[in-house]
Amino acid sequence: AARPRVLSGIQPTADSFHLGNYLGALRQWVAMQDTHDAFYCVVDLHAITMAHDPALLRRRTRVAAAQLFAIGIDPERSTLFVQSHVPEHAELAWVLGCITGFGEASRMTQFKDKSAKEGTSAASIGLFTYPILQAADILLYQADQVPVGEDQRQHLELTRTLAQRFNHRFGETFVTPEAYIPKATAKITDLQEPTAKMSKSSSSPQGILDLLDDPGPLRKKVMRAVTDTGTEIVADEQNKPGVTNLLRIYSALTDTPIPDLERRYEGQGYGTLKKDLAQSVLDTFTPIRERTEKLLADEAQLDRLLARGAERASQVARRTMENVRDRVGF
Numbered sequence: 001a002a003r004p005r006v007l008s009g010i011q012p013t014a015d016s017f018h019l020g021n022y023l024g025a026l027r028q029w030v031a032m033q034d035t036h037d038a039f040y041c042v043v044d045l046h047a048i049t050m051a052h053d054p055a056l057l058r059r060r061t062r063v064a065a066a067q068l069f070a071i072g073i074d075p076e077r078s079t080l081f082v083q084s085h086v087p088e089h090a091e092l093a094w095v096l097g098c099i100t101g102f103g104e105a106s107r108m109t110q111f112k113d114k115s116a117k118e119g120t121s122a123a124s125i126g127l128f129t130y131p132i133l134q135a136a137d138i139l140l141y142q143a144d145q146v147p148v149g150e151d152q153r154q155h156l157e158l159t160r161t162l163a164q165r166f167n168h169r170f171g172e173t174f175v176t177p178e179a180y181i182p183k184a185t186a187k188i189t190d191l192q193e194p195t196a197k198m199s200k201s202s203s204s205p206q207g208i209l210d211l212l213d214d215p216g217p218l219r220k221k222v223m224r225a226v227t228d229t230g231t232e233i234v235a236d237e238q239n240k241p242g243v244t245n246l247l248r249i250y251s252a253l254t255d256t257p258i259p260d261l262e263r264r265y266e267g268q269g270y271g272t273l274k275k276d277l278a279q280s281v282l283d284t285f286t287p288i289r290e291r292t293e294k295l296l297a298d299e300a301q302l303d304r305l306l307a308r309g310a311e312r313a314s315q316v317a318r319r320t321m322e323n324v325r326d327r328v329g330f
């Protein structure tokens, strides 16, 4: 049987992906290549829903793509492309927007969260219709599965509703995608504020481990991670969120169950754990950073890889869109 098709996207909204992105999403992207027909997309159209700088966006889109190849997305096996290179995303989003209710779109909680700062009237219509563009990203490729975390469940539900509604109104056109729940990786938290998620919007860069950080800063950040009172190295979310986060990261990077680590570090201090963890972060990140730098240095090669990805994506997107246009009456 053919492998299920999976689609996943990530925004180019930071100078580097961080450890949370890597363990929470991107590492699964690499693994899914063995089980799925994978389409991976750097979603630059989504990245302009908030105020942005054009030169920075252009740069970050390339760095994001280079990092994805560097972590092991294989252009021979998967289709990795930049969203804006395939104009059908915007065209399908328009069509889907025309079958989405205003009330239905207004119920999306991510818009409420993201627009809360400036107030909903200052937020762009693009931010409001973000989930519809996301639905287009998925339906364009007839994806069977979409990896989703908790925060994306509502958007996938809307995508499924729109697929079924379109099929019902205009005739069978779209695959209705299912949620794919990859092997659970718990949330990685901020090294300086271990009860908050590690995020590009963290208050201090010291709390985030970026894939493109140099070895010196990486080591320093791990060694200076906030730990907890007491000396015991045990996972205890409530009372020891700092040590628990370090154990979780070390466990994920070395594929070692946390109880094994607790046994290994019995009677040892936080410093020993941090030293070992820093080394394993370096072992993982250094080759990724080096491959990323190499790809960015060879502009023509990165252009070729992205053109090839866009061409493969376009073949599918064009076919879907021809069908959609025909169904809708264009």
Ligand code: ADP
Pocket (backbone or CB within 6 Å): 010, 011, 019, 020, 021, 022, 023, 024, 025, 149, 186, 187, 188, 189, 197, 198, 199, 200, 201
């Ligand atoms: P950020 O939180 O830095 O803004 P995004 O929201 O762009 O990152 O997340 C991109 C992907 O990385 C999503 O799949 C998200 O679930 C995952 N991710 C981001 N931060 C973490 C984290 N701290 N722990 C686990 N996964 C994370």
Ligand code: NA
Pocket (backbone or CB within 6 Å): 199
């Ligand atoms: Na986020």
